[in-house]
């Protein structure tokens with residue numbers, strides 16, 4: 001579980017996060033939504049320990065990051081997996097090399113242990129046929145699956161994903177969402193996903209926080225988002241006619 005308590009983050013005079021508190025449970029897909037510029041990426045970078053909030057605290061299963069020693073922080077960071085926007089694979093490495101990379105960097109496992117782990121995660125994301133291919137030789141959806149395999153190869157406690165669906169067609173986007181949700185449940189990971197994608201909200205939004213101008217304006221589940229009368233949320237989520245229709249159908253069905 002990650003507990004966020006009243007975090008503030010500024011750059012110079014610009015206050016970006018203005019006191020955000022929330023918690024993210026294990027085994028759940030937690031989504032962060034909000035308009036461009038609302039502070040989602042800065043928030044995710046605070047969760048990753050890349051930015052230090054000036055005020056407030058973030059605890060990872062009871063470990064308050066600001067109180068950890070340098071070694072403890074390094075150990076904690078190794079418990080975090082990250083799927084970057086655009087996958088961020090190494091172009092000069094094969095699929096296998098990309099997934100092997102964190103094991104080579106951070107573990108002293110034997111060659112066969114590393115190979116077994118790489119085989120396992122590539123099988124888990126259903127990519128065994130692409131071992132020797134380079135990122136430029138596989139589709140966007142496959143690249144995302146390699147990025148997910150690389151993010152989970154170290155057996156993380158925490159998984160952070162920044163716009164994991166960007167650039168994918170809706171069907172592939174849904175497959176990637178479902179894969180992240182399955183992996184989160186299977187390995188009991190605390191997963192936090194930044195997204196713009198309303199399909200993701202409807203599919204896998206077990207917990208959603210909505211940021212607006214650096215403040216948590218609303219939080220709830222995908223079921224609650226249909227019912228909320230918070231105008232900032234409805235204005236954001238139902239800006240598309242299609243989603244407004246889906247909402248009306250959902251509300252009518254329940255009445």
Ligand SMILES: Nc1ncnc2c1ncn2[C@@H]1O[C@H](COP(=O)(O)OP(=O)(O)OP(=O)(O)O)[C@@H](O)[C@H]1O
Nearest residue numbers: 011014016034035036037038039040041042043196
């Ligand atoms: N390193 C930085 N230095 C100064 N300002 C920054 C920095 N990083 C982000 N900001 C500012 O913080 C605000 C929030 O940015 P952020 O990238 O978190 O938004 P976002 O919600 O992720 O947007 P998007 O959905 O477009 O990615 C923006 O005004 C941005 O200019």
